[in-house]
Amino acid sequence: MxxxxxxxxxxxxxxxxxxxxxxxxxxxxxxxVPSPLINKEAADFEVSSLGGTSSLRLSDLRGKPVILNFWASWCVECQTEAHVLESFYQQYDKKKQQIRVIGIAIQDTPERANAFANQFGKNYFLALDYEDGRIALDYGIYGVPETFFIDARGIIRFKKVGGVTPQLMTQQIQTLLRSSATDG
Amino acid sequence: MKYIIILISAFFFLIAPGGAADSPTEARLKSLYNEFRCPTCQGLSVKDSEAGFSVQIRNKIGEMVAAGASDEMIREYFVKRYGVWILRSPPKEGFNLLLWGLPAIGIVLGLLLLYVKSKKWVQKEQETIKGEPDPLTAEEQQLLDSDMKRFENS
CATH class of the missing domain: 1.20.5 (Single alpha-helices involved in coiled-coils or other helix-helix interfaces)
Known part of the structure; x- marks a missing residue:
């Protein structure tokens, strides 16, 4: 029994x-699933701005933390986070010049990306991924939006899949600035 | 008439699916496409998906194959960026070995259990046959006798 x-x-x-x-x-x-890119060096790339007036190479930004956001004009969640990124750009990039905010539009056209940027008031550096999607592939992008928080030494410290919130931005920026201060 | 038959046969040969065999490179590409998960789809390989990310992954694989990269190098390239998740079959190493081995272990254990159980059943049955049968009750004996008598008289 x-x-x-x-x-x-x-x-x-x-x-x-x-x-x-x-x-x-x-x-x-x-x-x-945690990104294998965390604590790895961010892949370098060179892009021209959406308007074609300037260009940027990621490795040239060493010394300052970078917020690298992947977005698209066809992405609904990107509309919601656009003002969050813009407000942090205004505060930490334009005003204090402590960080750089970059937006890379993927699987998009310059016209649509520009229209989206104008409609949602994106003033930070915006560029288009190459036609073969090499930047998105290098960063293992699953979808948009995705945001990478890169420290002053060019190491990816955090990745957010989905829209960013003011709380997350504040927390990650503070972490990046603290680590920059320690490194410096 | 003969020419019409030849023409019709040629037409069907041309439109028949899979009529022309893949070249070794095409076959290799298809097999590689099939190994990678479409990042935006549910349960589809990049081979079976037309999503933007799948197309880009396919193009990158094609580019790497053309540049002489080995299959292992291609797998490594994507795993380094997306993680092991991008592979439809987990690599046969480390903890993943357990995933690969578990079905085989299950089958072996199942067969072993079946063997042990069946051996026990056979043994039990044989013991029952070998053993002395229970004696009949008076009622059963009477019934048997009457049946035998009926059989003999018939």
Missing amino acids: FTTSIKFWGAVAIILGFIGILAYGLNKDPKK
């Missing part, structure tokens, strides 16, 4: 274990 009970509950435990593993696997958001 006792042996049967052990066997029965043992089988139940094994089945529940399998169901648990299955449920964990099915509920795991693949987009929350």
Whole structure:
């Protein structure tokens, strides 16, 4: 009687274990898989601004933390985060010149990207990814928006999949500025 | 008439799917495309998806193959950027070995269990056959006798 009970509950435990593993696997958001790029050097690239008036090479920005945002004119969530990025650009990039904010539009056209930038008041450095999507591929982009927080030494410290919030921006910028101060 | 048949046959040969075999490079590309997960789709490989990211990954694979990169180098390139997640089959190393080995272990254990159980069942059955049968009750004996008598008289 006792042996049967052990066997029965043992089988139940094994089945529940399998169901648990299955449920964990099915509920795991693949987009929350940690990026292998964290604590790695940010891939360098050179781009021209959307308006074509200036160009930028990421490695030239060493010495200042960089917020690298990937976006697209067809992305709804990018509309929501546009004002967040813009307000932090105004405060930390334009005014205090402590960080650089860069936006790379992917799978987009210059006309649509420009129209989006004008509509949502994006004034920070905006550029278009190459036609072959090499920048997006180099940064392992799954979708838009995605934002990378790169420290002053050019190391990726954090990646946000989905829209950024003011809380997240404040927290990450403070971390980057603190580490810059320590390095400096 | 002969020419019409030849023409119709030629037409069907040309439109038949998979009529022309893939070149080794095409076959290699298809096999590589099939190894990578479409980043924006659910359960599709980049081979079966027309999403922008899949097209870009396919193009990059094509570019790397043309540049002489090995399959391993191509896998490494994407894993370095996207993580192991981008591969549809986890690599057969480390903890992943358990995932690959688990089904085989399950099958072996199942067969072993089946063997042990069936051996026990056979043994039990043989023991039952070998053992002395229970004696009949008076009622059963009476029924048997009457049946035998009926059988003999028939």
